[in-house]
Amino acid sequence: MQQMGLRESKKAATRLALATAVLRHAADRGLESVSADTVAAEVGVSTRTFHNYFSGKEDALIYFVGVMLERLAELIESRPATEVLWDSVEYALTEIACSPDAEPGQFMTLIRLLVSEPALADHHTHDGVVSEQKARFEGVISARGQQTELGLIERLVFTNAVGTMRVALEMWTEGLVPAETDLRTFLGEAFRLTKSGLAGPVPATPHQT
Numbered sequence: 296m297q298q299m300g301l302r303e304s305k306k307a308a309t310r311l312a313l314a315t316a317v318l319r320h321a322a323d324r325g326l327e328s329v330s331a332d333t334v335a336a337e338v339g340v341s342t343r344t345f346h347n348y349f350s351g352k353e354d355a356l357i358y359f360v361g362v363m364l365e366r367l368a369e370l371i372e373s374r375p376a377t378e379v380l381w382d383s384v385e386y387a388l389t390e391i392a393c394s395p396d397a398e399p400g401q402f403m404t405l406i407r408l409l410v411s412e413p414a415l416a417d418h419h420t421h422d423g424v425v426s427e428q429k430a431r432f433e434g435v436i437s438a439r440g441q442q443t444e445l446g447l448i449e450r451l452v453f454t455n456a457v458g459t460m461r462v463a464l465e466m467w468t469e470g471l472v473p474a475e476t477d478l479r480t481f482l483g484e485a486f487r488l489t490k491s492g493l494a495g496p497v498p499a500t501p502h503q504t
Contacts, residue, residue, distance in 0.1 A: 314359040322404035
């Protein structure tokens, strides 16, 4: 049993390494330039092994999305039950973006590709594994919002939180943030501004010129 566990763990690590490599190359050169041969060579496996795990590069990216959804669900579940949904989602997104192995530019690429690539949208709609993870994630969000399914407030919270992170990461990767400001602090400021509402006068911040 232990040997089987180790084998499955190694397979899971290889699958994630391949998916991460696809995302990294897509961030550097665009998804159209990514090849299974290059990704497999980087991870140290054969192209045949890549195709044993994924039908193509789109499939690999969708798997990465599923991993992120599962991690988001775990982080939100770890928060106090009395915490408001926005704060729980902010915490989860910040922890993922600021994890030691995270690369802001890659997250930006993933968000952009999910919106702009028809092939990814099609995979995202029909992939059973990701659908299962998406359902679990939505269940966690709904429960935190005291709803049996995703309602207006839950959808608004998550959509606006992801949008906030996207804008902040865009500024971060484009070098529009003072060098002395760390990413966690900048994300916190961005989430604070969105949470407080943007209809009134924009408050002065250290990052405005």
